Amino acid sequence: MSILATDAIVLHAFDYRETSRIVRLATRDAGVVSAIARGARRPKSKFGSAFDLFTSGVAQLAMHPTGDLHALNAFDTTRTRPQLGASLGRFGAAEALSEVCMRFGQEDDSGRVFEAAERALDKIGQAAPEQVAEAAMAGLWHFVAGLGFAPSLDACASCHAPLDAEAPVTFHHRAGGALCPACARRAAGGRTLPAVARATIATWLDGRDAAIADDASARAHRRLLREFLEEHVGDGRALRAFVSWEELRPAPAKAAPR
Numbered sequence: 001m002s003i004l005a006t007d008a009i010v011l012h013a014f015d016y017r018e019t020s021r022i023v024r025l026a027t028r029d030a031g032v033v034s035a036i037a038r039g040a041r042r043p044k045s046k047f048g049s050a051f052d053l054f055t056s057g058v059a060q061l062a063m064h065p066t067g068d069l070h071a072l073n074a075f076d077t078t079r080t081r082p083q084l085g086a087s088l089g090r091f092g093a094a095e096a097l098s099e100v101c102m103r104f105g106q107e108d109d110s111g112r113v114f115e116a117a118e119r120a121l122d123k124i125g126q127a128a129p130e131q132v133a134e135a136a137m138a139g140l141w142h143f144v145a146g147l148g149f150a151p152s153l154d155a156c157a158s159c160h161a162p163l164d165a166e167a168p169v170t171f172h173h174r175a176g177g178a179l180c181p182a183c184a185r186r187a188a189g190g191r192t193l194p195a196v197a198r199a200t201i202a203t204w205l206d207g208r209d210a211a212i213a214d215d216a217s218a219r220a221h222r223r224l225l226r227e228f229l230e231e232h233v234g235d236g237r238a239l240r241a242f243v244s245w246e247e248l249r250p251a252p253a254k255a256a257p258r
């Protein structure tokens with residue numbers, strides 16, 4: 001086994017047998033990995049509370065040469081993210097993000113998932129309640145772009161004809177983006193994407209922030225992204241945490257008057 005010390009974020013953790021925990025980590029140097037923390041559930045475990053979700057730290061991993069379950073020898077926490085548990089909106093968004101990281105993540109990904117997860121989790125944690133959804137959407141679409149899955153938005157995904165920036169288009173998940181009117185007529189399915197929503201997604205793909213006008217648009221954006229991810233994850237399983245986040249009622253912009 002080779003030993004590796006790498007920056008990591010806890011994406012998921014669950015109990016294993018009597019005394020252990022299994023964690024899924026996004027790491028800078030080994031991609032997304034699963035590791036067993038032996039003895040983590042014993043009282044006075046050296047791991048302490050290191051496996052709070054979305055905690056960053058330095059993981060000491062003993063890498064299994066052939067298997068996909070490595071051993072976590074130590075985890076030194078560098079930062080926790082308690083603000084992500086402070087509201088349902090933030091927690092739901094962070095869980096959706098972590099699910100996407102695990103589903104897309106692979107070992108040896110050059111740290112792309114780690115960097116995207118860290119950036120997006122911080123964005124979600126710092127966002128005002130009414131901006132959590134757009135912060136998460138920005139992080140997720142930028143993540144999609146970083147993985148090389150960005151949908152085609154300014155040219156037809158099928159025939160590559162340029163698309164009118166002012167016009168609504170048909171967004172077709174399987175085709176991989178927006179379709180021109182002629183290709184849209186030939187392709188079954190697809191969703192109508194208004195020009196403003198298309199421009200917003202392009203901004204997010206670019207790694208910049210964009211505001212969402214209202215709750216209905218926020219829901220439509222989440223649904224479109226979830227369907228796109230499910231199409232491109234390609235393992236046929238629904239993104240359950242993402243669905244829960246999608247169904248969350250939006251946070252009120254202001255406290256209700258008493």
Ligand SMILES: [Zn+2]
Nearest residue numbers: 156159180183
């Ligand atoms: Zn076309």
